[in-house]
Amino acid sequence: MEFSSFIFLYCFFPLVFILYRIVSSRYRNLVLLGASVFFYTWGQPQYIILLVFSVGVNYSFGLIIETQQKKGIRNLFFIVDICINLFLLGYYKYYGDYSVKINAAVHHELLPITNVVLPLGISFYTFLSISYIVDVYRMKSKAQRNILDFALYISFFPQIISGPINKYNEIEGQITNHPINSSKTAYGIKRFIYGLGKKVILANTFGAVTDSILKNPTSEIGTGLMWIAAILYTLQIYYDFSGYSDMAIGLGKMFGFDFIENFNYPYLAKSVQDFWRRWHISLSTWFKEYLYIPLGGNRKGNLRTYLNLLIVFFVTGFWHGAGFKYIAWGLFYGVFLVLERLFLNKWLKGNKLSFINHIYTLLIIIVAWVIFRANNLHTAMKYIKIMFTPNSGSEQISSFIDIKIVTFVIVGILLSGVLQSFIKKTKLLVYDEKKIYITESLVQFVILFISIMMLISSSIKSFIYFQF
Structure with a gap:
């Protein structure tokens, strides 16, 4: 859904804005999360599962990394999480093109050719996820306990498709405290x-x-x-x-x-x-x-x-x-x-x-x-x-x-x-x-x-x- 489309300007945004303003403050993040899921699903419904999986994996690993006392195990979970994020980004963004290039170079179907469609925003929400995990690993930020708030950080519709890439340590306080006013x-x-x-x-x-x-x-x-x-x-x-x-x-x-x-x-x-x-x-x-x-x-x-x-x-x-x-x-x-x-x-x-x-x-x-x-x-x-x-x-x-x-x-x-x-x-x-x-x-x-x-x-x- 384009910000400059009529469906966004005349339907989606006004409805979300009005609903956000009339609900109690305790439900506002839920409104934004629901709107973000709908926004993403509108563009590529087949990849909402991938987004949910990314949220679930990074949320779980963040908790494990923060609570794990043994340095070796903590490092292992950190490396595994980074590898999962990079693997998903690498497969969906690069496999289709490079499998063709590699097969052409060796004159043999070394890698199976699949029509991989690039998921919207995967480059951006992957970097958001890595920012979160690294900040938790470095103990610059606390792991997010509320999975819905974490999901909002990753999927918030104004930034998920093309950024800005807001680092977790810079925005974590705003996830639970983002007051609104007329100015x-x-x-x-x-x-x-x-x-x-x-x-x-x-x-x-x-x-x-x-x-x-x-x-x-x-x-x-x-x-x-x-x-x-x-x-x-x-x-x-x-x-x-x-x-x-x-x-x-x-x-x-x-x-x-x-x-x-x-x-x-x-x-x-x-x-x-x-x-x-x-x-x-x-x-x-x-x-x-x-x-x-x-x-x-x-x-x-x-x-x-x-x-x-x-x-x-x-x-x-x-x-x-x-x-x-x-x-x-x-x-x-x-x-x-x-x-x-x-x-x-x-x-x-x-x-x-x-x-x-x-x-x-x-x-x-x-x-x-x-x-x-x-x-x-x-x-x-x-x-x-x-x-x-x-x-x-x-x-x-x-x-x-x-x-x-x-x-x-x-x-x-x-x-x-x-x-x-x-x-x-x-x-x-x-x-x-x-x-x-x-x-x-x-x-x-x-x-x-x-x-x-x-x-x-x-x-x-x-x-x-x-x-x-």
């Missing part, structure tokens, strides 16, 4: 509307043009058109994913939860390291806490730090999907992070012309998104070659770009952080939870109206990160 509700509505506008008005518009360009054979796409497609996709994925995160954060606020911010104007970054502090913050901090630091972080010398960075970004790419393009995308960033630690950071910090740092970072980001967007790594290499080898192509830019798209691109660039960096008040308004401004309320009404009109006149487009 939180108003702020939640505001963030939801902004997110809806990002997705429906901007991301979908950029995506439609990008798709129409890239559906053509690479031989027909010229250098200029390829750069336009790359820039449009760079804007599309930002507004698509940050729009989803805004909507999830807004929904959480309306039910009394404070979710982690997932984006901080990443296209304002002046280094690759800075970009990953601003992009998909909940994922990058998850990898930092549960993978990078346990590997040794930067505490074991430079060579080990470089290796750890490459491992983390290899896993980051692999987490996104089974295709080699995702691994290449992750390692592409990993290599530049290593290069920045080796020598680029000194140059970037010493450079007085900061706009050059910004151009360097944007260039890396755009090329990385080309790899990410391509159907496969081979096609990605063709796209990159077109971008950096002058070629006119047979497709005309004017066939895809008009004054409307140019206007949308200008607005998209301005709102991606440029305007906020020059007019600080615009950024403060978005994150102000206390005050309601008449002008801003009128802007929200216009955004909501335009979004609804565009939803009526076009088909629902899934969020990009739903596929992960």
Whole structure:
């Protein structure tokens, strides 16, 4: 069920919101859990058993790990639980693709071919489960005694499909204590509307043009058109994913939860390291806490730090999907992070012309998104070659770009952080939870109206990160 679908906007959410407000506080978590199960079942009813199994296993192992006094047995249960989570993620996310690749490589049906459908949100709720188990194992958090409250943490509908990935130690107190008030509700509505506008008005518009360009054979796409497609996709994925995160954060606020911010104007970054502090913050901090630091972080010398960075970004790419393009995308960033630690950071910090740092970072980001967007790594290499080898192509830019798209691109660039960096008040308004401004309320009404009109006149487009 899409947040931007009519069934969600006009049926599911209003009913859940009203029911949540009228029931006694002791039953509110039960309402949210029931709504979350229904939300997930609506999308993939065949996989609700898998979600229930994941909840049951992690709940049981959390209790065992906390109460077990013998270190060896405690470690064993911890390892077994992590392996179960990773096995489920690995089978459902990677087996189908890699079994075909392995059989093709050995020219023999070594592995049986099965049509495995990726369960919605499995990448995200697996990481939520691992966060819980690790926090209990490290004794940073107490094991959750109430299985219904634990099930709500794993399955809460605003975050289960595409995050944010709220680490258990950061949100455990909110599971049993998430008071609601008018200011939180108003702020939640505001963030939801902004997110809806990002997705429906901007991301979908950029995506439609990008798709129409890239559906053509690479031989027909010229250098200029390829750069336009790359820039449009760079804007599309930002507004698509940050729009989803805004909507999830807004929904959480309306039910009394404070979710982690997932984006901080990443296209304002002046280094690759800075970009990953601003992009998909909940994922990058998850990898930092549960993978990078346990590997040794930067505490074991430079060579080990470089290796750890490459491992983390290899896993980051692999987490996104089974295709080699995702691994290449992750390692592409990993290599530049290593290069920045080796020598680029000194140059970037010493450079007085900061706009050059910004151009360097944007260039890396755009090329990385080309790899990410391509159907496969081979096609990605063709796209990159077109971008950096002058070629006119047979497709005309004017066939895809008009004054409307140019206007949308200008607005998209301005709102991606440029305007906020020059007019600080615009950024403060978005994150102000206390005050309601008449002008801003009128802007929200216009955004909501335009979004609804565009939803009526076009088909629902899934969020990009739903596929992960």
